[in-house]
Amino acid sequence: MAEQTWDGTTQAESQTRQRLADCAKRYDWPEVFAVLDAEPALVNSARPGGTSWFAPLHQAAHAGATVAVVERLVGLGAWRGLRTAAGERPVDLARRGNHAHLLDVLEPPRRVDVPAETLRRIQVYFHAVIRARANHLVQEHSLRLPELEVLLELDQPQMVFQPPDMHGRFEFRLEPDGPATRLVVDVFADRHEVTATEVRVRQQPTAALVRVPDERAGFPVLVTFAHTYNGYDLHGGSAGLSELVMPVQREWERTAALPNDVDLLRACLFFQQRSHYWDGGLWDFETAPFVVALLKWIRALSGGTVPVRSVKPAP
Secondary structure (H helix, E strand, O other): OOOOEOOOOOOOOOHHHHHHHHHHHOOOHHHHHHHHHHOHHHOOOOOOOOOOOOOHHHHHHHHOOOHHHHHHHHHOOOOOOOOOOOOOOHHHHHHHOOOHHHHHHHOOOOOOOOOHHHHHHHHHHHHHHHHHHHHHHHHHHOOOOOOHHHHHHOOOOEEEEOOOOOOOOEEEEEEOEOEOOEEEEEEOOEEEEEOOOOEEEEEOOOOOEEEOOOOOOOHHHHHHHHOOEOHHHHOOHHHHHHHHHHHHHHHHHHHOOOOOOHHHHHHHHHHHHHHHHHOOOOOOHHHOHHHHHHHHHHHHHHOOEEEOEOOOOOO
């Protein structure tokens, strides 16, 4: 199952997002799918700077598109429970437009059962957790915070949320149990257990092991692995990290030799991933020779598993 991601973007300038929104608004489905085939992660995105929060599936419902179009969007990962700024799901828009042929295919499945009020209260606390750790980024980027209703239609009710410019990310999963349902939220070295009545914070085991992926595992897997070693927190921010890893890269470029220090190698991998991000993804992270060499040597030295490495940032 592909990792489910809530990006929350509402303002960032993006020609691709604008193009997708334009194509969906004029019901140009071949162009919509052309964009999504290249950027499938945008299937639930709305127009940057827009106020309606219409994703492509909302536009399809509003237009009374064919069942084939809607099924293809759902197959690409469009959430049927995602709401517009006015609180309408795609099925609500189809019903309001008398598009009866879409009602069945747009009805959000409920793979887990959680009382609506319980979920609403959990979401309030969850948003408080996010703001406690990253409120300056939420405000700076006008982020739309994760809405838990979409978890109910997933086979595995879990998701990730990484605010722009945040060195870590929020990983959250729903554990359904009626009114006692809880949301488990991992961020940095802390685990938050969120219920409808409280939030409990527990320290995560620092020695939790993760598998070193094959260098051909693909971009999402490799990026996720790179972030299991938080080089910024462990090495004094971007300046300290750069000072540590740049000599390693220069030596590798000169001799193709890498050190026998797994932590240093992982710091280099983390730095490469952040460089890729700040470069705007203009080069292929997953096929870059230095990245491939780092992954192979980390796997060889570690035996295939490494611990999650991070430190809790200073308040």
